[in-house]
Amino acid sequence: MSHTAHIRSHRKPRRSASSLAMRAGVAGGVLSTLAVAGASGSANAAEPVTQTLELPTLTADLAAQAAQSADATQQAAANYQLQAERDAAAAKAAKQAKADLAEAKQKAAAAKKKAEEEAARKAAAARASRNAERTTLAATTGSGVSTSGSTATGSAAAVVAFVKAQIGKAYVSGATGPSAYDCSGLVQTAFKQVGISLPRVSQDQSTAGTQVSLSNLQPGDILYWGGAGSAYHVAVYVGDGMFVGAQNPSSGVGEHPLSYDPPSGAVRVL
Structure with missing residues (x-):
């Protein structure tokens, strides 16, 4: 025995049986609990658990919206x-x-x-x-005489006499006598005196007969100004380098030398 055993203050107090029993019970309970947990863990380890997760309906809607957005983007890009x-x-x-x-x-x-x-x-x-x-x-015509002579005979003389008789009368557009004439009206009426019917207008009168050279004029020839078929004025050659025509409203019917207004050509119908 220790030499201090008899000293009361140095001795450890004894544990009561009830206290030991309670501790043993607690320990047993803990061991039981661990045993059950271990068994459960073993069982879980032996048999894997399969779980099925269901996506919320909202997820499907979002997917549809995303698809629509992608389609819209693709369509916009195509546009x-x-x-x-x-x-x-x-x-x-x-x-x-x-x-x-x-x-x-x-x-x-x-x-x-x-x-x-x-x-x-x-x-x-x-x-x-x-x-x-x-x-x-x-x-x-420098001498005032035509190369073919200045003496008119027959129908030509009658035409020359008629136009000379009209000198001094008025010029009126469209007139054919007896008090006024225009250029083609005077020529048409003059040839009508000898039974020759001429067209009414100067364009047609410039092609009514045979074209003759201005160097070979004879009294009674029709002089024209402008082109054959498009003439704008006509008169009658009366010989000696002179012509008679209804020129314009200011001068009326008058006799003039060829140099007064040289013609473009001539036709012969007599």
Whole structure:
């Protein structure tokens, strides 16, 4: 025995049986609980549990909305692409139209220039021809006498006498006598005196007979101004380089030398 065993304050107090029993009970309960948990864990480990999760209905709606949004985006992109292609085609067409218009304008300008040059050439040729005719006429009538003589006979004499008798009468457009005439009205009425029916207007009278040279005129020949078939004035050659015609409202019917207003040509119907 320890030498301090008899000292009361140094001895450990004994535990009561009830206290030991309670502790043993608690320990047993804990061990039982662990045993049950272990058994449960073993059972769970041996048999895996399969669980089925159901997505909420809201998830399906979101998926549908996402799909619709994707479709809308794709359609918008397709629309933008189509519009871009249309814009590009329109721009190309506008550019081509502009080029075609410019080319058409150039061709039109070239055609107009060519036509003007051709008209100028023809006009120059016509002026040269008229000048040549007038030069010849001046040379042949310088003495006031036609190369074919100045004495009218037969029907020609009657035509010359008639037109000379009308000198001094008024010029009225459309008139055919007896107090007034226009140029073709005087010629038509004069030839009517000898039984010859002439067209009414100067254009037709300039082709009513045989074309004759101005250097070979005879009394009674019809003189015309302008082109044959498009004449704008007519008169009657009366010989000696003179003609009688209804000139205009200011001068009326009068007799003038060929140099007063040189004619373009002449026709013979007698």
